[in-house]
Amino acid sequence: MNSKELLSSKSLRITDFRISVLDIFLSNENAVSARQIENTLGSFDRITLYRTLKSFKEKGIIHEIHFSDLDKKFALCESSCSEDGHQHSHIHFHCSNCNETFLLPAETPVPKNLEGFQVSSVEVQATGVCKNCQS
């Protein structure tokens, strides 16, 4: 799905700016930091960017990733996310060597049945050294 299709599937008005921001997510396999978005855009209006990211979050297009000692990062959502809520079941892996944050495939098992709790969304934050940095 390209940026335009994604925007219209989420009933967001298509603007050049929204397309440029979404293209950054679609062209990056891994999570992107706020700084990476700003650097890629070059010149932009900070408030427009803030609002754009906010509406993407509200529509279930992207979500925030927080690792305690890092810049905030954002990543594309799973197709199960919508404006009714986010439903994730994946692991974020942050490499302490190259600083990339990977989204592990949805098939990677995460705890879904927690005794007595109704789980709707699971996000696991893992840190270590990624495959690329081990060789």
Ligand SMILES: [Zn+2]
């Ligand atoms: Zn989501």
Ligand SMILES: [Zn+2]
């Ligand atoms: Zn995630």
Ligand SMILES: [Zn+2]
């Ligand atoms: Zn790495």
